[in-house]
Each structure stands twice: as C-alpha cells, then as structure tokens.
Amino acid sequence: MDWPVALLAAAALVAIATAAGFAMRARTGRVSTVSPASDAPARPDAADLPLAPGALGAEATLVQFSTEYCSRCPATARALGELAGRYEGVRHVEIDLTRDARLADRFGIVQTPTTLVLDHAGARVARIGGVPRTADLTALLDRLTGSDHVPA
Known part of the structure; x- marks a missing residue:
C-alpha cells in the first residue's frame, strides 16, 4: 500500500472515530421519554425490579442501575x-x-449508570443512559410532581 493511501485511510479512521465519539457524548445523560402505551406489554416496569415493598415514591422513583466497578456511579447516586x-x-x-446479568438483559442495560424514572404507579416514564443531566431531570420531575422548582 502506498504511503499517501495509508495516511488518507488513517485520517479517515480518526475522523470517523471522532464523529462517533461526539455523537455518543451528545446522547449520554439525555432524558429519553417513553411513549405511554405503544409498547407497554413488552416493557418491564417496577414489578420486574427486585425492590422491597414500599420502595417506590408516592409521586416518582429514580431507579439507578450501577455496578461495583462503575467510576461514575457513586457521584451519580x-x-x-x-x-x-x-x-x-x-x-x-x-x-x-x-x-x-439477567436483570441487566431484561432492562436492556448496556452502560452504568443507567437511570429509569418511574411514575407514581411504577410505570417507566423515562430512561437516562450515563450521568443524568440535572436540568433535564429536574424539568421531568417538576412535570411528574406538579412542582415549580426554580433553578438555583
């Protein structure tokens, strides 16, 4: 292979990897809301979680999936x-x-932290892959609780 072709291929590979990294970073931490009834029968919710009775909040619950080796999980918690x-x-x-691992498969967890937002009935309202963006999550909780918090 010629040197110019090899350099061009390496530059293209770096450009593609950089673009993929920026796209992944833009998605990380974003609140992805779930449509209400379109996939409800197939979508796991609070009943599928290993939670003690009374663990859910009266208005909403933030369920954080973590692992022992997750470096960002303690700060997220x-x-x-x-x-x-x-x-x-x-x-x-x-x-x-x-x-x-079966629970991770059931909920489709591919990275930690991943956070699910459940409503008062335990139904999944939103999903956040990575460290949640506080402003987006606050807006969602304001809507779920009927609150009007003013950002500090």
Whole structure:
C-alpha cells in the first residue's frame, strides 16, 4: 500500500472515530421519554425490579442501575439522592447489577449508570443512559410532581 493511501485511510479512521465519539457524548445523560402505551406489554416496569415493598415514591422513583466497578456511579447516586430529597414523594433507589446479568438483559442495560424514572404507579416514564443531566431531570420531575422548582 502506498504511503499517501495509508495516511488518507488513517485520517479517515480518526475522523470517523471522532464523529462517533461526539455523537455518543451528545446522547449520554439525555432524558429519553417513553411513549405511554405503544409498547407497554413488552416493557418491564417496577414489578420486574427486585425492590422491597414500599420502595417506590408516592409521586416518582429514580431507579439507578450501577455496578461495583462503575467510576461514575457513586457521584451519580449522591446527585440523584439529593435531587429526590428536594421533592415530596420522590425516591431514589440503586440496584447493583454486578451479579445479576439477567436483570441487566431484561432492562436492556448496556452502560452504568443507567437511570429509569418511574411514575407514581411504577410505570417507566423515562430512561437516562450515563450521568443524568440535572436540568433535564429536574424539568421531568417538576412535570411528574406538579412542582415549580426554580433553578438555583
């Protein structure tokens, strides 16, 4: 292979990898809302989670999926706990997937942290892959709880 062709191929590979990285970063942490009834029978919800009775919040629940080796999970847990504490009836629960691959498969978890937002009935309202964007999550919780928090 000629040097110019090899350099052009390497430059193209770097450009493609950079574009893929930017696209992935733009999606990470974004709140993806779930349509209400289109796939409800196939979509797992709170009944499929290993939660104790009474673990769900009266208004909403933030379910964080973590693993032992996730470097961003402890900070995410603290942030979600603080955010849930600002709302009446909102709870944060953390589920460790380290030894439960079947649960990860059931909910389609491919990265940690991943957060599910459940409504008062335990139905999934939104999903967030990666570290949640606080402003987006606050807006969603305001809508679910009927609150009108003013950003600090």
